[in-house]
Amino acid sequence: MRKKMPLRLLFVFLSVALIPVLIFSASMQLYTLKIEKKDMEKRIDSNLNTSNQGLEMVFEKYTTILYDLCTDKEILNMVERIDAAGDEEEESTRMLQYRLEEICSRYEGIKGIMISLTDGRTVFYDGLGSSSVSSPWIEELGIPEVKMGNVYRGISEPVIDNGKEIYLFQIAGNLESYGAGGKHQAAAVINIEEEQICKVLNSGGFRHGYLLDGDIVVSAPSKSDIGCRCKEVMDTETNQYTCLFNQASGFTICNIQPVRAYKDLLHIQYLILGIIVLVSGFVVVILAYLIRKPYLKVVNDYVDAMSRVEKGDFTVRAREKTRIIPDMGRIENKFNSMIIYIQRQVELGKQATQERKRVQATTLEAQIAPHFLYNALDMINWKAIENEQYEISEMLGILGDILRYSVKNIDDMTTLRTEFQWLEHYVWLGNVELSRKTKLKLEVPEELMELRIHKLLLQPFIENALKYAFLNKGGNDVLVVGVGLAGGQIHITIEDNGKGIEAGLLRKLNDETADMGEHVGIANVRKRLKLYYGEEAVVYFESILDSYTRIHLFIPLMAEMQSNG
Known part of the structure; x- marks a missing residue:
């Protein structure tokens, strides 16, 4: 045993010192990681919302430009004249080309505009090549089919301008009230530089993202990613990707959130926790080594002493x-x-034995005391019968029943039927004492009579009603006790047609923290309810002066409350 003692002491020291340190350290690390994760989630939501708002503003800007073009009466007249005269209307064609050039020059980001006529011919202006005659790309891109509203399209293949690759977006719409009755309807398309979209998705050095058309990348910080499938460009090891669908354009915004910093923080937290454990363990071992010797000597001396006492x-x-x-x-x-x-x-062993016998005798006498009281009441009852005092005899019989019920195992549970039988006796005895004729009415479904509750829960409320509710009030005094089930609880109501309760006292009765004063029975019931049933048990009062008082008890229905009978 002595050889094992140092190891036991060391284990105790390690447990006492390290476990709280470990718990505290782990809690702090987890809390820090939780805060960091929530902060990252907030940043992601903020970035997505900002990008979505910026994208809608850009699209709204260029959509407005397209709408003005499609509804401009002068442009519509030019298109109508060109469409009617064919190739012979060169003047109108030049004027329309000039207007398209003017729009391209006026608004940043527009790299070309094209209008398709009802006969399939096109009029365009290439802002990259500054040409209305020929373009290596604008007619090749064409105009997407517009059935209703505006059409947004991301171009995944670049156009070449002076050896530089430029990616574009298209916004197309039909010219207003023109060509609707023919085979084809005149339409217009604005070609926007992709960089305008990229700016709103990637801003401030902390917000990065893709714009997806389905699963195809149509805008990205790295232009080499455009045209690829999103899964091909995603690096899930270092980034977290979160998407938001833009209703206006049909594109999907994909936010790129670097998680390397979060993972680095996680590794640092684990490293710190490991260092704390190692340092704490080292300190505890040193302390245990320094103090174990004197304590071990004292413990061994006491072990020797106890061994001698044992012998x-x-x-x-x-x-x-x-x-x-x-x-x-x-x-x-x-x-x-x-x-x-x-x-x-x-x-003093013998004296102790005699003392135990005396205590046992005293206990038996104490157990006899209640029986003596019952026997005394029974003897008085028979004396009353011999003297033909039958009312007194009945009162004594009921008093004996009440006494047995109230003093025997007060914390036991009983059926509602038994509790109500006892209450009927209690009300009868109270009527005799107070010279009243208060009636007790039970409104309880027969199937609920075998539910079990703790004894004497209702007695303080009945006692208060008998003492105060009908004081100085004549008439038909009635106490009504009802029982029902409500949401997994037993709902018991105790209602009287007495004088009611004043507002101040009513507030006090409904305040669990208030001093009940003379209503100590109510406070005791609340304490018993909390003890037996927990916080789910509720008592509250409602009352109207000179009308009624109603008490509500809500007791959770538990398995042990189902009677086996």
Whole structure:
């Protein structure tokens, strides 16, 4: 045992010191990680919302330009003349080309505009090549089919301008009230530089994202990613990707959130936790080594002393150890006192045996006392019968029943049927005492009569009603007790047609923290309810002066409340 003692002490020291440190450290690390994760989620939501708002503003800007073009009466007249005269209307064609050039020059980001006529011919202006005659790309891109409203399209293949690759977006719409009755309808398309979209998705050095058409990338910080499938360009090891669908354009915004910093923080937290554990363990081992020797010597001395006492040697005494371990004197005094006490107990064994017998006899007498009281009541009852005092006899019989019910196992559970039978006796006796004729009415479905509740829960409310509700009030005094089930709870109501409760007292009765004063029974019921049923048990009062008072008890319905009978 002595050889194992140092290891046990070391284990105790390690447990006492390291477990709280580990719990505290782990809690702090988890809390830090939780805060960091929530912060990252907030940043992602903020970035998505900002990008979505910016995208809608850009599209709204260019959609407005397209709408103005498609509804401009002068442009519509030019298109109509060109469409009617064919290739012979060169003047109108030049004027329309000039107007398209003017629009391209006026608004940043527009790299070309094209209008398709009803006969399939086109009029365009290429802003990249500054040409209305020929373009290597604008007619090739064409105009997407427009059935209704505007059409948004991202071009995944670049156009070449002076050796530089430029990606474009298209917004197309039909010219207003023109060509609707023919085979083809005149339409217009604005070609926007993709960089205008990229700016709103990637801003401030902290917000990065893709714009997807389905699963195809149509805008990205790295132009080499455009035209690829999103899964091909995603790096889930270092980034987290979150998407938001833009209703106006039909595109999907994909936010790119770097998670390397979060993972680095996670690794740092684990490293810190490991360092704390190692340092704490090292310190505890050193402390255990420094203090185990004097304590071990003291423990071994006490083990030897207890072994001698176990063999019957009560002369042993603990030696002075205060110089080895401070405050050891109190333990030594207690130990020596214990030895003296044990010796005295052994010497007085016979006296202790006699004392136990006397206590047992006293206990039996105490158990006889209630039976003596019941027998006395029974004897008085028979005397009353001999003297033909039958009313007194009935009162004594009911009093005896009430006494037995109230003093025997008050914390036991009983059926509602038994509780109500006892309450009927209690009300009868109260009527005799107060010279009243209060009626007790039970509105309880038969199937609920076997539900079990704790005894005497309702008695304080009935007592208060008898004492206060009908005071100085004549007439038909009625107490109504009802029982029902509501949402997994037993709902018990106790209602009287008495004088009611004043507003101030009503507030006090409904305040669980208030001092009940003379209504101590109500406070005791609340305490019992909380003890038996927890916080789900509720009591509250409602009352109208000179009309009624109604008490509601809500008790959770539990399995043990189902009667086996």
